[in-house]
Amino acid sequence: MIDVQNVSMRFNLGIEKNNSLKQIAIDFFNKNARQSRKEQKKQNEFWALRDVNFTVKKGEVVGFVGSNGAGKSTLLKVVAGVMKPTKGQILVGGNICPMIELGAGFDLELNARENIYLNGAVMGYSKDFLDSKFQEIVDFSELHDFLEVPVRNFSSGMVARLAFSVATIVEPEILIVDEILSVGDLNFQQKSENKMRSLISGGTTVLYVSHSIKSIETLCDRVVWLEHGQVVMTGETKEVCAAYYKSQVG
Amino acid sequence: MAYSRMECKKGNERAIEMYIKNIFNNFRKYSFLLKQLVSRDFKVKYKRSVLGVVWSLLYPVLMMCVMAVVFSNVFRFSMPGVNYLVYLMTGLTFFNYYSEASNSAMSAVVANFSLLNKIYIPKYIFPLSKCLFVGINFLLTLIPLYGVIILTGSGETKCHITWLHLLLPYSYLCLLIFTIGVGFILSTISVFLRDMFYIYGIVITIMTYFTPIMYDISMLAPWIQNVLKLNPLYHYITFARTIILYGEMPSVTRFLICGGSALIVFVIGIVVFKKNQDKFIYYM
Numbered sequence: 001m002i003d004v005q006n007v008s009m010r011f012n013l014g015i016e017k018n019n020s021l022k023q024i025a026i027d028f029f030n031k032n033a034r035q036s037r038k039e040q041k042k043q044n045e046f047w048a049l050r051d052v053n054f055t056v057k058k059g060e061v062v063g064f065v066g067s068n069g070a071g072k073s074t075l076l077k078v079v080a081g082v083m084k085p086t087k088g089q090i091l092v093g094g095n096i097c098p099m100i101e102l103g104a105g106f107d108l109e110l111n112a113r114e115n116i117y118l119n120g121a122v123m124g125y126s127k128d129f130l131d132s133k134f135q136e137i138v139d140f141s142e143l144h145d146f147l148e149v150p151v152r153n154f155s156s157g158m159v160a161r162l163a164f165s166v167a168t169i170v171e172p173e174i175l176i177v178d179e180i181l182s183v184g185d186l187n188f189q190q191k192s193e194n195k196m197r198s199l200i201s202g203g204t205t206v207l208y209v210s211h212s213i214k215s216i217e218t219l220c221d222r223v224v225w226l227e228h229g230q231v232v233m234t235g236e237t238k239e240v241c242a243a244y245y246k247s248q249v250g
Numbered sequence: 251m252a253y254s255r256m257e258c259k260k261g262n263e264r265a266i267e268m269y270i271k272n273i274f275n276n277f278r279k280y281s282f283l284l285k286q287l288v289s290r291d292f293k294v295k296y297k298r299s300v301l302g303v304v305w306s307l308l309y310p311v312l313m314m315c316v317m318a319v320v321f322s323n324v325f326r327f328s329m330p331g332v333n334y335l336v337y338l339m340t341g342l343t344f345f346n347y348y349s350e351a352s353n354s355a356m357s358a359v360v361a362n363f364s365l366l367n368k369i370y371i372p373k374y375i376f377p378l379s380k381c382l383f384v385g386i387n388f389l390l391t392l393i394p395l396y397g398v399i400i401l402t403g404s405g406e407t408k409c410h411i412t413w414l415h416l417l418l419p420y421s422y423l424c425l426l427i428f429t430i431g432v433g434f435i436l437s438t439i440s441v442f443l444r445d446m447f448y449i450y451g452i453v454i455t456i457m458t459y460f461t462p463i464m465y466d467i468s469m470l471a472p473w474i475q476n477v478l479k480l481n482p483l484y485h486y487i488t489f490a491r492t493i494i495l496y497g498e499m500p501s502v503t504r505f506l507i508c509g510g511s512a513l514i515v516f517v518i519g520i521v522v523f524k525k526n527q528d529k530f531i532y533y534m
Contacts, residue, residue, distance in 0.1 A: 012532065081370035084528045096370075104368045109294045118290055121283040122371060 001205050002056040002079060002174065007088035009049040009074055009229075048074040049085070049229045058173075061206040063220035063237065065213070065244045071229040072209045076176050079207065094173030094205070097123065102163035108152035112143055112162060115151050119166045133169045140195070141165035142188075157184045164192050168199060175199060175206045213241050280375055287379035292386065306390040310346065314339050314394070321464045329466055332495055336399055340494055341463035343391050344421075344487045348429055349454050351384035355433025356440050356450060363534045373527050374520075377433040385426055399494065414493045417500070421489040424512040428482050431512070434519030438526050441533050462487070482511035 027034045048071045056062050064072045077083050079090060080098040105122030106115050116137055120130040138144055141161045151159060161184045177196070184192065200206050200219060210216050216223060216237065223240040225233040233240050296302040318335050321327040328334050358376035359366070366373060399411065440446040461483050467475050478484055485507050492500045 077367075082367065083531050098369050104365050107290055107294060109297050110290060114290070114293065118286050121286040122365065122369065124279060124283070124371075126279075127282050 001058045001060075001093055002207075003091040004052055004054050004075075004079065005088050005090070007049055007052045007075075007078060007085045007090060008047060009071075009078060009083065010086040011046045011048055012044055047229050049078070051088070052226075052229070052231055054224055054231065054234060056205055056207065058205055059203050060222060061200055061208060061220045063216040063223040064207065064209045064226060065211075065216060065223060065241070066226035066232075067248070070226040072226055073178055074229075075226065076178055076207060076209060080176055092174065095124075096174045096176060097167070097170050097172030098176040099167045099178065102160060102167055106151055106159065106163065109150060111148050111150050112154075113147045115162065116166055119163065120169075123167065123170075125170065129170075137165045137169055140169075140191075157188075160184055161188055164195075168192075168195055171199070171202065171204065173205060175204050177206060178209045213245060217241055276372060280372055283371070284375055284379055284382070287375065288383045288386070291379070291383040303390075306387050307394055310343070310391040311394045313346075314342055314398075317342065317464065327464060333402055335402055336395075337466075337491065337495060338464055339395050339398055340490050341461070341487050343388070343395055344425060344490065345458065345461055345463050345483065346391070347384060347388040347425060348432075348483055349457070350387070351381045351429045352432050352436060353450070353454070354380040354384060355429070356436035357447065358433070359437040359530065360440055360444075367531070367534060373530065374434065374523060377437045377523075378430060381426065381430045381433050388422070410497060412493075412497050414497060414499060418490055418493060420505070421486045421508060424489075424508040425483075425486045427516045428486070428512040431515035431517070431519030434523040435515075438523050441526075441530050457481070457483070482508075482515065485511065 052071075052075060054062075064075065066072050074083070076098070078085050079092065080096055081092075082098075105119040107118060110118065116134065117127075117130055121127075138147065141164075143158060143162060146154070146158065151162070154162070164184070197219070200208075206219075208216070208220060220237050222235065223237050223244075224231060225240050225244050233243055296305060299305060301308065314335075318338055321338065322334055329337060355377035358380045359373060362376050365371065396411075436446065436450065440450075460478060461481055462478065467478055467484070470478070485504060489500045489504055489508055492498050492504070
């Protein structure tokens with residue numbers, strides 16, 4: 001279903017410096033400066049992912065753990081097609097629903113009804129699909145009384161509810177989740193967690209990133225542990241989680 | 251997307267077929283998003299103003315009133331045998347569309363970085379939606395233009411609405427395609443070079459004077475005329491003026507120049523954009 005082969009991703013941390021006119025002028029007249037800057041550029045290179053390999057079978061739930069900056073989110077973005085990998089290739093069979101950050105497509109000036117359609121379109125849904133699911137989205141978000149209110153007047157919890165409801169309305173073949181389970185108040189948290197569980201157990205292939213070992217352990221079939229852009233360990237949830245926990249707590 | 255890449259190796263004919271099919275599917279899938287983005291812009295633009303959409307009509311009318319007073323009364327511009335007010339308005343309508351659409355298309359990709367960073371959306375959709383949105387505004391400004399044609403058309407300088415007006419959409423279409431091409435180029439450059447926002451402001455000001463909006467090109471020296479004729483906008487505007495002011499059929503050469511220049515710029519824009527779009531992500 002998903003096949004990630006030798007994927008590497010390079011970022012250039014000092015990329016802004018290249019653009020200044022002063023630097024270009026210095027480079028133009030001074031050969032030494034040019035050379036030293038080339039070296040500096042190499043030093044500024046940052047490999048967010050190095051030779052990452054893994055495959056995910058249909059219906060599998062794979063968790064990703066690792067410290068901050070280990071490359072988890074980058075990996076998910078590469079799989080979702082947001083970024084093209086510097087090296088390697090990714091084969092994906094099936095439509096992807098990325099839930100990397102909720103509410104990214106909202107326009108604060110529009111009201112909830114308009115935002116459901118706008119955000120749905122951003123996620124790649126069709127008009128007919130949104131028409132048929134509109135009531136379900138509204139019911140799930142419990143925002144019946146606020147449909148005509150501009151989202152700019154919403155509380156952040158309400159925005160999160162609306163976003164979650166729109167994002168999870170599909171039954172995608174591949175679901176990419178980057179820590180979004182805890183949105184809204186206690187009641188809605190419960191509800192959204194149940195929804196996630198039903199999505200996941202419904203045979204969807206899921207890539208799941210979280211810092212909560214507990215939720216990884218309950219949800220995932222398999223875990224990939226990333227550190228400094230490299231895969232440290234892949235395998236059964238229990239083993240990997242135990243090893244990861246040990247390395248973190250010491 | 252990835253599957254098609256794999257299958258491309260199987261055979262050239264099949265690859266091309268897949269490629270075209272892919273583009274078509276992609277476009278169909280995202281046409282709803284395009285519609286949503288255009289209607290979003292439209293809703294947001296006037297949401298908090300009292301007069302709302304009326305401004306789309308009122309704003310160009312007031313602008314043209316100012317220009318008309320300045321140029322025909324203060325500077326005493328006039329053109330023998332030609333309705334100067336209509337002459338001016340035709341040029342302004344076209345040029346305002348170009349400057350507004352290219353400006354907002356330029357910032358479209360940069361402004362939507364936060365979205366492009368999170369989810370896969372074809373990037374061309376943002377400059378395209380801006381050009382289409384301003385296009386709707388352009389169609390609205392045709393209403394005051396025709397208002398002036400009807401009101402002032404029966405003076406000593408006549409301009410009647412004839413069946414030739416049915417050819418005008420051709421010049422609108424050329425203008426749209428040309429502007430989309432320019433929008434693609436500008437939005438690509440502005441990702442790599444943010445200075446472009448300032449540079450282009452100056453370019454637009456220069457273009458305002460180097461496009462025959464308020465004067466006629468024949469007033470100038472021959473060599474300057476030839477330089478000004480390199481500006482495709484000149485040809486679109488002249489195409490429209492030939493019909494509106496003189497009631498004549500534009501020459502075949504004019505037809506070809508309009509369509510050709512629009513298509514060339516459009517193709518260049520697509521190539522530039524497509525070649526660079528994967529690098530955008532590094533310049534956020």
